[in-house]
Amino acid sequence: MLDSKRSIFSWALYDWANSAFATTVMAGFFPVFFTSYWAVGASAQQGTFYLGLANSIGALIIALFAPFVGAIADYGSYKKRLLVFFAILGSILTASLWFVQKGNWQLAVLFYTLGTIGFSGGNSFYDALLPHVASEKKVDFVSSLGYSLGYIGGGLLFLVNVLMFLFPERFGLADAGSAIKVSFISVGIWWILFTIPLIIFVKEKKSEETLPIGKAIRRGLSETISTVRNIRELKTLSLFLISYWLYIDGVDTIIRMAVNYGTALDFPSESLIIALLITQFVAFPSALAYSWFGKKIGIKRALQVAITAYALIALMGFFMSKPIHFYLLAICIGLFQGGIQALSRSYYTRLIPKEKSAQFFGFFNMLGKFAAIIGPLLMGIVTIMTGNNRFGILSLILLFATGGILLSRVDEELGKQECEAFSDKY
Template sequence: MDRQTVRAWIMYDWANSAFATTMMAAVLPIFYSTVAASTLPGQTATSYWGMTQSIAMLLVAVMTPILGAIADYSGYRVRFLRLFSYLGILASLCFVFVGNGDYLLASFLFILGTIGFSGGNAFYDALLNDVAEPGKRDYISSKGYAFGYIGGGVLLIVNLLWIMKWSWFGLPDSLAGTYLSFASVAVWWYVFSIPLFRRMKDKKTGGRHTFGQYASIGFSRIWNTFKRIKRYPELLKYLIAFWFFNDGISTIITMATIYGTEIGLGTEALIGALVITQFVGIPFTLLFGRIAEKLGSKKSLYISLGVYVLIVVFGYFMTETWQFYALAVVVGMVQGGSQSIARSIYSRLVPADRPAEFFGFLSVSSKFSAIVGPFVFSVVGMLTGTSRLGILALVVFFAIGIVLLAKVDLTKGEAEAAAAKA
C-alpha cells in the first residue's frame, strides 16, 4: 500500500465535501431563496428548491448504474473522476454570475453540480480497491469519510466568516462574501484534488464498450439484483423501511436551511447552526456505535428515528433563532449515528458472498427514493401555501419507516443471508 497514494485518495474526500456542505446544505439554499428566487414568494422559492433537488436526484439515480458499469469495466476511472469533478467545480464557480431573479439558472447550475459531485463519487469509490488491500479498506474508507467531514466543516466556517464579518476581509457586503464562498468551493475542490490526479493513473483493462453497452450492463445488473433480493424476505422488508426513513433524513438535510430562510431566520444563524451540526455529529456518531453495542442495533435505530420525529414536529412550530440552534444540535446528535447503524444493519442482512452487488443496489435504489421527500415537501407547500405543513409531512416517512422496521426479524434475516452463502 502506497501511503502517498492513500493520502491523495483521502484528500479528495476533503476536497469535494466542500460542495456537500456549502452548496448542498448551507450557503446555496439561503442564496437561492433570498437572491436567485427573490422575485418569487418565499413559499414558492422553497418549493422550487425542493423540485430542483428532486430533478437532480432523479438524474443522478438514472446515471448511477451506467457510471457503476463504466467504473467496473473500463480502465478510465481517474479520467472520468476528473471529468465529473471539473463539471462540479465549473458549476460551483458559475454561481458568481447568478443575480436577483435568476432562479432558473441557479437550479440548472445546481443540477450540473450535483451530477458532477455524485457522478465523480462513483469513480472515486471504485478507486478504493486500487488504493488499499482488502484488510485495510474499511479503515481507509472511514478515514476518508472523517477527513471529508472535517474538510467540509473547515471551509464552511471560513464561508461563515466571509458572510457574517465581510468588512474584516475588505468586502463591500455580505452578498460579496456569499459569492466568494461559491468561488472558494471551486478552488478548494480543484486544489485538493490535484494530489489524487497526479498520483493515480488509469489501468487499461483491454475491454471497451459503447455507452449503450455500459447502460445495458448497468441496468441489467440492477434488475438481476432486484430479482435476487426477493429471495431474502427480511432484507427486502428492511430495504423498504430504509427507503422511507432515509428519505425523511435526506430531505431534512437538503431543505433545512431554505425552510429556515422562509420562516424568517437570518443567514448567519442558519449557516452557524449547520456548522454546529457538522461538528456535533463527529463524537455522537461514535457514541451511537457504543449505544448499539449496549442496546442492540435495532433499538438504537428506533431511538434515532424517534428523535427525528420530534425534530420534524418541533420544526413545524419553530419561530426563533435559538430554536433552530437547538434543532441543529439534536440533528447532529442523531444524523451520523442513524445512517451508520442503518448501514450496519443492512450489511448483516445481505448475502456474504454478494456484498458489493447488494450495496450497489442500495445506493441506486436510495437515490431513486430520495426523489420523493423533496417532491412531497414542495407539493404540500405549494398546495397549502406554507412550507410548515411540508416539513410536517415528513412525519409520515419516519412513521412508515418505523412501522416497517418493527416487522423485520434481524435474527431470521441473518440466517437467510448465511444460508444463501452455504
C-alpha cells in the same frame, strides 16, 4: 490492500473534499442566496417549491443512472475514474454559480442541479470503494471516519465562508453577496484539491473480468436488467432498501431544506448560518461516537434510535418559533446525522456481494436519490397546498415511522445467507 492506514485516510478524505458542497452550497448559502437574489420577488412558499424542484430533478437523474453506471464500473474497474469524473463535474458547476446574475433562478437551478449530480454521482462510487479499503471488521469505523472528516472539513471551509459573509470588507470583498459568490468558487477548488489523495493512494481491486468500455456498457446494461429481475431473491436486502429509502428521505430533506424553512419563518440569515456551523462541529465527534454506540447496542438498534430521534426533530421543527430553537435543533441533528448515514452504509455492505459492490451501491444510492426526489417535493407541495411551511416539515414524520417499522423486520444473518446464495448462482 485492505485496512491500509494510508488508503483508509485517503478514501475518507474525499468526504472532507465534497462535504464542502453539502455544507456551503446545498445546506448553507445556496438556499439563502436563491431566495434573496436569484428568486427575488417570489414568495417564501414559491422559493421552497423552486428549491425542492431543483433538488428533486438532480436526484431523479442520478437515481435513474446509478445502477446502470455502477454495473459498468464493476466490469470495467472504473469506480475511481468515474468518481473523479463526477467530482470534476460538480466542482466546475459549483464554481460556475459565480456567473449567474440576479433574478435568473432558472440558470441557478440548472447549475445547482448539475452540481448536485456531480456530488451524488461521485458519492455512489466513493461508497462502492469502501469494500476495497476496509475489511468487515473495520468497515463501521472507516465509514464513520469518512463522515466525521466530512463534517469537520466541510465545517472548516464553511466557517471561513461564513466569516467572509459576515465581514466581507476584511476579505477585500464589496458586500455579503460577493462573499457568497466567492464561496462557490472556493468550494470548487477545495473539492478538487482534496480528491487528489484518493486518486493517488486508493487502489481499486481489478475485476476478475475486466472489459473495455464498450463491452462493459453492454454487460453493465445486461447485468442491471438481470439484477432488477432477480433482486427479489434477496428479500432481506430488499426490505432494508425500502426501509432505508423511507427514513433517509426524511434525513436528506431536513439537510437540504432546513435553511429554507428557517428563512420562511423569518429567522435572520446570520442565525441560520450559525446553526449550520453548530451542526457541523457537533456532527464531527458524534459520527465517530455513534460508531462506538452501534457496536455496544448493535448496528440495527443504533439505526432505530437515530430514526426515532429524527422523527422527534421533525416534530420539534413544527413548533419552532425563535432562533434559539433553531440552534437546539441544529445540535440534535448533529448528534444523529453522521451516525444514521454512516451506519446505514456499513450495514448495507454486510448484505451485498463485494464483487458487485458498485452495482449494488448503485441501487443503494438509487433508492436514496429517489427518496430525495419525494422528500423535498413533498415538503414543497404540502407547503404550497397549506400555505404554511410548518406542515411541510411535519409530513416527514410519516417517512421516519414507516422506515423504522420496516427496519425492525430486517434479519442480518438471513440476509448474509441470501447474499451467499445469490453470489453462487450469479
